[in-house]
Amino acid sequence: MASLRPRLAPRRVVPLLTILVLIGSALSLALALTRPDPRPPADLPGVAAGAGGYRSADLEGAGGPAVQAMVELLPIALSYDFRDLPGGLDEATDVMTPTFAKAFTASFNSSARPLARRQRAVAQAQVRGAGLVRVIDSQTVLALSFVDQVLVQSRTQGRSEPPRVLTRNRVLVRLARVDGDWLIANISPI
Amino acid sequence: MSEEGAASEPIELSIEHGRTPWRFWVLPGVLAVLLVALLATSVVLLLDRRQPLPEEIAVPPADIGSGMLGDGVAQQAVSRARLAARTYFTIDFTTVEADMDRLRDLGTPDFVAEYDETAPALARRVRAQRLRLSAVLPDNGVATEYLSQNVAQLLVSVDVTTQRDEQRSTGAYRTRVVLQWFDDQWWVAAVDEVA
Numbered sequence: 001m002a003s004l005r006p007r008l009a010p011r012r013v014v015p016l017l018t019i020l021v022l023i024g025s026a027l028s029l030a031l032a033l034t035r036p037d038p039r040p041p042a043d044l045p046g047v048a049a050g051a052g053g054y055r056s057a058d059l060e061g062a063g064g065p066a067v068q069a070m071v072e073l074l075p076i077a078l079s080y081d082f083r084d085l086p087g088g089l090d091e092a093t094d095v096m097t098p099t100f101a102k103a104f105t106a107s108f109n110s111s112a113r114p115l116a117r118r119q120r121a122v123a124q125a126q127v128r129g130a131g132l133v134r135v136i137d138s139q140t141v142l143a144l145s146f147v148d149q150v151l152v153q154s155r156t157q158g159r160s161e162p163p164r165v166l167t168r169n170r171v172l173v174r175l176a177r178v179d180g181d182w183l184i185a186n187i188s189p190i
Numbered sequence: 191m192s193e194e195g196a197a198s199e200p201i202e203l204s205i206e207h208g209r210t211p212w213r214f215w216v217l218p219g220v221l222a223v224l225l226v227a228l229l230a231t232s233v234v235l236l237l238d239r240r241q242p243l244p245e246e247i248a249v250p251p252a253d254i255g256s257g258m259l260g261d262g263v264a265q266q267a268v269s270r271a272r273l274a275a276r277t278y279f280t281i282d283f284t285t286v287e288a289d290m291d292r293l294r295d296l297g298t299p300d301f302v303a304e305y306d307e308t309a310p311a312l313a314r315r316v317r318a319q320r321l322r323l324s325a326v327l328p329d330n331g332v333a334t335e336y337l338s339q340n341v342a343q344l345l346v347s348v349d350v351t352t353q354r355d356e357q358r359s360t361g362a363y364r365t366r367v368v369l370q371w372f373d374d375q376w377w378v379a380a381v382d383e384v385a
Contacts, residue, residue: 009210010210010214010215010217010218011214013218014217014218014221017218017221017222017225018221020221020225021221021224021225021228024224024225024228024229024232025228027228027232028228028231028232028235031232031235031236032235035235035238056335057335057336057337057343059334059335059336059337060337128364128384129335129345129364129366129384130333130335130345131333131334131335131344131345132333132334133330133332133333134330142330143333144330144331144332144333144345144347146345146364146384168364168384168385170331170347170362170364172330190328190329190330190331190347
């Protein structure tokens with residue numbers, strides 16, 4: 001005697017399972033494609049930096065503006081052009097405290113100036129990293145920078161040649177706030 | 191009865207008795223397994239997104255060098271970056287695997303996966319050349335470049351001494367360490383040389 005109970009036949013189940021698999025595939029794909037990215041954001045400081053294009057972070061607290069100032073001031077302080085060494089030195093010392101400007105001028109005149117003249121060198125400082133070491137007080141901050149000295153042009157290097165990195169430096173920069181502006185109070189390599 | 195009709199008779203008989211040959215269930219079986227796998231994947235992906243990413247809230251950096259490096263989020267970031275950089279550059283040919291495991295223990299799964307792509311080649315080189323690398327962090331050589339509640343980026347200066355037999359040389363390295371905060375601690379997401 002034939003049973004009246006509906007039986008599960010493969011040919012009935014296959015279309016139903018196929019539809020469910022397609023729905024499941026679409027669901028998994030949609031969830032995978034819209035999955036939140038747990039990695040750090042791509043706009044962290046330095047990540048998108050090209051040659052000379054370093055962008056500093058907006059650091060919270062008193063040290064933040066000082067670090068941002070350092071990123072702007074270091075290229076002015078450490079770049080030089082043999083065609084206008086006095087003008088370049090004036091620009092450099094304008095972003096320094098008077099005491100450090102004096103020491104920097106003496107060092108520049110004894111080492112960088114004769115070398116730049118002899119080599120007919122144009123060198124640029126490019127910041128590759130900038131961070132806060134410590135806030136000493138409300139007017140003084142210690143920061144760290146990774147800065148490259150890049151030779152753009154020299155007696156042995158034509159204008160058509162690509163810039164050459166001379167040194168990859170790690171420098172501690174002491175910044176002092178004078179009349180509301182952050183100035184470089186010291187630069188020392190570590 | 192034709193020959194064709196005779197050939198189909200056993201099948202009809204078996205259906206009449208409620209038994210379908212097992213080979214007819216292969217395709218439904220495969221589809222069922224696939225469906226279960228897809229549902230499991232969907233559940234995992236759904237559970238994964240139940241924990242939303244924390245909002246980016248800036249945090250004041252640690253006062254490094256003040257002599258009172260506490261245990262706050264900012265201070266922990268500095269400590270973890272120091273440890274990460276030192277561990278990254280400390281490898282001895284006699285303890286390569288243990289040295290590398292120490293770094294893996296600090297990293298996010300993505301960092302470990304990325305590190306493992308180059309680790310075997312590095313391990314072979316260290317063993318073949320019998321290298322001993324040790325790292326020292328100079329005073330004031332660590333700085334906070336970016337800090338929020340869940341992401342930190344620090345600059346770490348590292349002096350790495352490489353010893354091979356009786357030869358020793360020390361190089362000044364510039365590294366950038368990216369950290370991610372989860373499970374109540376900082377994890378290393380990247381250690382990059384700033385070249």
